[in-house]
Amino acid sequence: MDDFYFKKKFKWIPCNEFKNVKYIDKGGFGIVYKAIWLNNDGDEEVILKCHNDLSVNLNEFLNEYRIISGLKDIHHQNLIHCDFHDCNILNHDESKIYISDLGLCQPVKSFLKKYYIYGVMPFMAPEILRGKSYIPVNDMFNFSMIPWEFTSRIPPFNNIAHDLHLSLGICKGERPEIIENTPQCYVDLMKKCWYEDPLKRPSSKEVYDIIEKWIFFPYKKEIEEIDKELKCNVMSL
Incomplete structure (x- = not known):
């Protein structure tokens, strides 16, 4: 077995x-x-x-497993993507998914004294919007919006302007509304990944292990x- x-x-x-x-x-x-x-x-x-x-069909669920696998590989190399969002995910065929746009991807140590802000606002972690240094768990906040898209079929915050008001809202704890009938374990994972305190978010390896158990074990x-x-x-x- x-x-x-x-x-x-x-x-x-x-x-x-x-x-x-x-x-x-x-x-x-x-x-x-x-x-x-x-x-x-x-x-x-x-x-x-x-x-x-469910609104999350099996193919999308397997795609999410492949996406977190790619992000885990990036972090395993001590790199941070820094601009991870839905448009940077390329579906090559039914079994292969690639994470693209690695132009902003940098080693972890290179961000110790830099305070650049860039990214797609609905996917940006609150600490980044506040000007904090990039660390790997920032990418996990970005990732949290991917499963939300799978359940909603729309990008996060697509009905409001991506401006200062949204930036302040994210920093104050505003998150996309959980879609009705989303399985609780799925909800729990999203909330862990978009947690306000970055140090309380799971790593890409931890999320990979969780999704792997859901599918294979x-x-x-x-x-x-x-x-x-x-x-x-x-x-x-």
Whole structure:
């Protein structure tokens, strides 16, 4: 079962190839079942996840995983993007996404004594609007607007002028309104990323791990229990 998840590969499997489908639990993004997969290489116990009919469809959810993966790679090189927003995300095909416009991308240390302000205002962190130095978690505020766009289908603050009033509003805690029926775990992640105090925001690596668990390791506790059950069954044979 671990191998199935770590491979992180998707393929179409007809529903008639599953038997003994049993309900496990229901979460924010859907319902989880366990079942026996009638695989040609031998029957295998697997987890089935039935996603709800959300404004965030599966393709967009996987895209978000690829986006945070790219941002994580940038931060891993001790770099800050500094101008991360929706128009800098290029969808090459169904499986590849690139983060572009790296002209403002700079090493972390280069910002220790510089106080430049640039970016797309709705995506800019309040501390940057106040003239503070850039640090990697500034990019995480920018990132928080991406999942919000996925749920709203519109850019953040698209109905108001991007002027001094919006800048002051962001600094005072104004954020886009949460879209109705957005799963709570998704809401929690957005709010963590746009937190007022930058030091309380998660890193790109932490967000990557969270989204990875949502996609590839849903209901880890139940999966571990199934693994134990399988081992007990093997030992009793």
